[in-house]
Amino acid sequence: MSLDQETFYLLKSTLQRFIQERLVPAENDVEEHDKVPDDIVDDMKELGLFGLSIPEEYGGIGLNMAQECEVAYELGRTALAFRSVVGTNIGIGSQGILMDGTPEQKAEYLPRIASGELIVSFALTEPDAGSDAAAIKTRAVLDGVDYLISGTKRFITNAPRAGAFTLMARTGGAEASGISAFVVPAGLPGLTLGKPDRKMGQRGTKTCDVNLDNVRVPAANIIGGTPGKGFKTAMKVLDRGRLHISALACGMAHRILGESIAYAQQRKQFGQRIGDFQLVQAMLADSQAELLAGWSLVQSVAHRYDAKVSGARDPEVSMQASCAKMFTTEMVGRVADRGVQIHGGSGYINEYKVERFYRDVRLLRLYEGTTQIQQLVIGKQLMQSA
Structure with missing residues (x-):
């Protein structure tokens, strides 16, 4: 299951414009009112975002894991609340039905999930x-x-x-x-x-x-x-979810790094831009290197996920998904911390978005399995395969 590259490129380009023109300008409104506006949710339905990972036969777009990760990366470049609106429909909420559901269950639920009619x-x-x-x-x-x-x-x-x-x-x-x-x-x-x-x-x-x-x-x-197969279903669902969150973390790191660079270019101290100071450049460099490392890891594991036997849970791929989730969600926490540091006192003020993003990304290390659970998954698999 995947979208041909030309069609996927058009989808990704449309999504990038939607994020820059609709979502980023609405970030302050979401922060103030604690709600994603209904008209934006309707636009997300029109774009097909609720059915990204659901096959075309059920009304979805049918992205494979690598393509879904690219989309998650893009969605990470804006407030995470927007991704959350569609996140359960394309991920942990629907995937159990898609992976292990009966034909009748798939026919009954997946089309409504893909359209956004059913959350x-x-x-x-x-x-x-x-x-x-x-x-x-x-x-x-x-x-x-x-x-x-x-x-x-x-x-x-x-x-x-x-x-x-x-x-x-x-x-x-x-x-x-x-x-x-x-x-x-x-x-x-x-x-x-x-x-x-x-x-x-x-x-x-x-x-x-x-x-x-x-x-x-x-x-x-x-x-x-x-009965009795629910735990296996949950674990298969979480493998895919962990890769999605990993890509999301990379997208958010990209956004935070961009905010930090922009601030370092315009903020002046001691008669020059703070970005001209080597210690500020060092923080930017560390964030850039970690982002590139994390995104490369996510892409590699996503392609391995797509290559595994359909419907089967590969322990090696599961372990690698845990590696990606552990590394990228810890990585974005460090990038966010550096972003606040680069902004100085302004980074502690809600008016500057790095303060929000610093709080937002903290959750990524907790859901879909904490960092410590990922360590246990990785360590157990290493001991079994040694």
């Missing part, structure tokens, strides 16, 4: 289960031809907007094989949302708790139709 969220994290995904406590109890699902999901991205959730619940024992993945419509009785989270950064993104109290879900809503 779908990924509900895995719980109050006592985040990094330890196998420890989820949300339980689904079989009752005739339905399951009754009870539990709480935490920090669920796009939950306030969602029409459905790809939700992990325990249908069996305490081991990972006891977890199943469900498609749970948002309007079912017993499903309620907590108050919106007040976050450090990424204003305009929407997260909250999802509470389930004996929510009746048909057994036919188990992704793939077979």
